[in-house]
Amino acid sequence: MYDRLLAEYGPQGWWPAETDFEMLVGAVLTQNTTWTNVERALTNMKKADALNAAALRDTDLERLAAMIHPSGYFNAKARKLRALGEFLARYDDDLIRLFRSKPLLELRKELLAVFGIGPETADSMLLYAGGLPIFVIDSYTLRVLDRMRSGGRELKYETAQRLFHRDKGIDPERHYGEFHALIVAHGKDTCRASDPACDQCPVLDMCRTGPRTVA
DNA sequence: GTCCAGGTGCACC
DNA sequence: GGTGCACATGGA
DSSP states (O other): OHHHHHHHHOOOOOOOOSSHHHHHHHHHHTTTSOHHHHHHHHHHHHHTTOOSHHHHHHSOHHHHHHHTGGGSOHHHHHHHHHHHHHHHHTTTTOHHHHHHSSOHHHHHHHHHTSTTOOHHHHHHIIIIITOOOOOOOOHHHHHHHHHHSOSSSOOOHHHHHHHHHTOTTSOHHHHHHHHHHHHHHHHHHSOOTTOSSOOOOSSOTTSSSSOOSOO
16 A cells, blocks of 8 residues: 555655644644645744744734634634643753653653644654654545445544554554655545545555455 | 535533 | 534635
């Protein structure tokens, strides 16, 4: 699956951010939102010199919401960014210090306790900003995995994540970041949510309904 | 007009 | 532990 996606879409080189801090903010802003809208919000934040942890804490919530308006859910996301800023203060806004402070799963648990950070956002932050070996599951991933399996009940986040983690053919350091990005590229390219059959997929011929040979 | 996008929190059962 | 709903903009 990885090889086919890479051959079709080429290296994605994720995450698209200039700094690790920008990555964290982008992870919150992109929740259920297109990346182009996130870019607009990030541009506004840069112009306002608000793309730093202190600004997330100090900027008026209303003003913060206005900046990130294009990314949707702006009131909710403004509160989430505030919570992120306050969380980072515990580590003196030092991301190196944060990601080196404790074992991966403890870090994950801590991130999940922050308002606005759920499983996908936490894992994205750990993988792309922290450089830690954890696979990111998103709606595209669940959709494609569900289609690869013959009916039955749908996968949950941690179950899907386990499938990637226990696959010895995938090297965490080399493949996790790129693999997730490729799945997103494929998800954007084809397999609309409203096409339950998805039997015309030109890239992944296992991405169809009906009997499967893939586990 | 309808559907969808790199989810999450919360109230209910 | 699961389900339903709110949160909101912008492009196809």
